[in-house]
Amino acid sequence: MNFADRTTDLLVLRPGDPGYDDELAGFQTGFTHRPSVVFAASSADDVIAAVRYAADHGLSAGVQATGHGLPGACEGGVLVTTKRMDRVAVDPGARTVRLQAGVRWGQVVAAAEPYGLAPLNGSAPSVGAVSYTLGGGLGILAREFGYAADHVRSLDLVTADGRLHQVTRESDPDLHWALLGGGHNFGVVTELEIGLVPVRTLYGGSLAFDGREVDPAAVLRAYEEWTRTVPDGLTSSLAAVPYPDIPALPPHLRGRYVVSVRVAYTGTDGDQLVAPLRESGPVLADSLREMPYAESRTIHSDPDLPHAYYGDSAVLSGLDVEVGGALLAATGPDAGGPMCVLQISHLGGALARPAPNSVPYREGRFLVRLLSVGDRDAARAVLDPAFALLAPVTIGRALNFAFGAGDRTDGLYDTATLKRLAGLKSSYDPANLFRENYNVSA
Incomplete structure (x- = not known):
C-alpha cells in the first residue's frame, strides 16, 4: 500500500520570503541550510517537482526532515523539506509499518503499540525515522534485532532523473543495498516499509x-x-x-x-x-x-x-x-x-x-x-x-x-563498501545532484 498523494498547492520559498526561516528551522540550531529554493513537500509529486527543478537549473538537491543530523551549513541549491509527509500505517498481520519521509520515531512507536509491536527505533522519539534508517539505525534493542536497515522491505525513491521508483531487494538489489547505509546519496526517499518486532x-x-x-x-x-x-x-x-x-x-x-x-x-x-x-x-x-x-x-x-x-x-x-x-x-x-x-x-x-x-x-x-x-x-x-x-x-x-562534520567523509565506509557505493552513485546520480550530505562521490 502506498499513501495517496495529497491534493495541495506546493509551497515554494526563497530567501526573504515570509516563512523561509521557519521552514528551515530544525533540531540543530548551530547552523542551518540557506538554500536558493525550498520545496515544502507534502507528497511524492512535490518531491518529483523539486528534483526536476534542481536538475533543470543545475542546482544541488538536499532533503531535511527534522534537522537532527545536518552535515553542515550549505549555501544555495534546492532543499526539500519533508516534515509535512507524516503519515504512518501499521499492518499488524504482516508486522510491518509504512511511513512517509517526515515521520518521527515517536509516531511509529505510538502507532505500533496497540498491536503489541515495536519498531527498531533509536533513543530519541523526535528523530526522523527515514533518515535514521538510511544511515543504518542503531536502535534501543539493536543487539537483539540488528540495525533498522536490516528490516526494510521496500522504499519509494525519487532519483536524479525525477522519476519515482519502488525499490525492493527483489526488484533492485543493488540500489536497495546502497540506500540502506548510503544515506541520502541516491535520491529522496518518500516512503518506506519496514518490519516491526513483537515486543510489548x-x-x-x-x-x-x-x-x-x-x-x-x-x-x-x-x-x-x-x-x-x-x-x-x-x-x-x-x-x-x-x-x-x-x-x-x-x-x-x-x-x-x-x-x-x-x-x-x-x-x-x-x-x-x-x-x-x-x-x-x-x-x-x-x-x-x-x-x-x-x-x-x-x-x-x-x-x-x-x-x-x-x-x-x-x-x-x-x-x-x-x-x-x-x-x-x-x-x-x-x-x-x-x-x-x-x-x-x-x-x-x-x-x-x-x-x-x-x-x-x-x-x-x-x-x-x-x-x-x-x-x-x-x-x-x-x-x-x-x-x-x-x-x-x-x-x-x-x-x-556525525553531527556537523560534513567536511569529513573519511572512515564512514570500509574500502570495499565505498568502492561499490561510488560505482552505483555514478550510475544513479552521475551529475552528483544529491551532494548536500556525507557525499559518496563517483
Whole structure:
C-alpha cells in the first residue's frame, strides 16, 4: 500500500520570503541550510517537482526532515523539506509499518503499540525515522534485532532523473543495498516499509553514579567486563555527562558529573544480569524496571529542545579500559572547554550478522560517540584529541553520529563498501545532484 498523494498547492520559498526561516528551522540550531529554493513537500509529486527543478537549473538537491543530523551549513541549491509527509500505517498481520519521509520515531512507536509491536527505533522519539534508517539505525534493542536497515522491505525513491521508483531487494538489489547505509546519496526517499518486532514490554532504564564520588574509570572498567558476560539480546551503553550548573536543569543534575549505564532487554532475568553493575559504587539513581515499550524513550531521556551541537563517532575493534579512562578525563568536567557528552555503546549480537545492505563495520565491538554543545571550533578542540586517543583501535565512523562534520567523509565506509557505493552513485546520480550530505562521490 502506498499513501495517496495529497491534493495541495506546493509551497515554494526563497530567501526573504515570509516563512523561509521557519521552514528551515530544525533540531540543530548551530547552523542551518540557506538554500536558493525550498520545496515544502507534502507528497511524492512535490518531491518529483523539486528534483526536476534542481536538475533543470543545475542546482544541488538536499532533503531535511527534522534537522537532527545536518552535515553542515550549505549555501544555495534546492532543499526539500519533508516534515509535512507524516503519515504512518501499521499492518499488524504482516508486522510491518509504512511511513512517509517526515515521520518521527515517536509516531511509529505510538502507532505500533496497540498491536503489541515495536519498531527498531533509536533513543530519541523526535528523530526522523527515514533518515535514521538510511544511515543504518542503531536502535534501543539493536543487539537483539540488528540495525533498522536490516528490516526494510521496500522504499519509494525519487532519483536524479525525477522519476519515482519502488525499490525492493527483489526488484533492485543493488540500489536497495546502497540506500540502506548510503544515506541520502541516491535520491529522496518518500516512503518506506519496514518490519516491526513483537515486543510489548521490556526491562530497561539506567543506573547512574556521581562521577565525583565514584571513579568514572572504575565504572567503565566494570562495564567493559560486564559486557563480556551478557547475552546477545541485551543492549546497553555507558554515558558520561558533565552537567553545567544552570537554572534550566533540574536541581539534582546541576553541576553534577553523571556516569550512567543504560539497559534495554526483553528477557525475564534483567535484575540478575545487572546485579554486578550495582556493585560499582553508591548509586545516584536507579530507573531499571519492567516498562511498556511505549516508555522506552525514558531509558536515555534524550533532550527534546533544539540546540547547537557538534559530534562524531568511532567504531572500535575493542575497548582498552586504560585508554577509556584517559578518554573520560579528556572529556570530563575538569578538562576545560565546552560541555562534552560521551557515550559508549556495546555492539555485537545481531549487529554482527551479515545483511544485504551497505551498513559497514559489523565486526565492531563498541561505538564511541562524542557530542559537544556550542561552538564548532571549540568543539573540535575537544573532539579531535579525544578521538586521537582511540585511533589504534578505531576501524571506522558511524554515519548517523556525525553531527556537523560534513567536511569529513573519511572512515564512514570500509574500502570495499565505498568502492561499490561510488560505482552505483555514478550510475544513479552521475551529475552528483544529491551532494548536500556525507557525499559518496563517483
